[in-house]
């Protein structure tokens with residue numbers, strides 16, 4: 670059985686929006702954002718980026734919103750089936766969100782995706798120092 674790490678209690682996954690969290694790719698130590706969403710009788714996990722512009726998150730930093738049980742990309746309104754990840758409306762027909770493996774038991778959502786570790790709830794935290802100019806221009 671693969672190792673698993675607790676993400677959050679199942680009760681903390683909202684009914685009409687998504688739970689945003691950050692994972693770390695073990696090999697590269699790279700952080701990535703993902704969301705949990707209620708789908709059918711269970712909970713599904715998706716990496717937090719759109720299939721229309723893949724360098725853009727689905728949300729504005731607080732988890733993707735939902736409409737009629739579908740995940741909505743805030744940027745141009747694409748909608749994705751919460752259970753299958755398939756785009757059902759918008760500029761990326763036929764595209765599918767990238768899944769992240771999770772499972773639930775004992776009232777907890779567990780991360781089971783190979784090669785990833787749970788980092789923290791919420792968006793990727795940016796080091797304020799990293800936001801300072803890295804320009805090589807000297808004045």
Ligand code: FES
Pocket residue numbers: 719720721722725742743744745746747759760
């Ligand atoms: S970036 Fe998501 S719909 Fe355009």
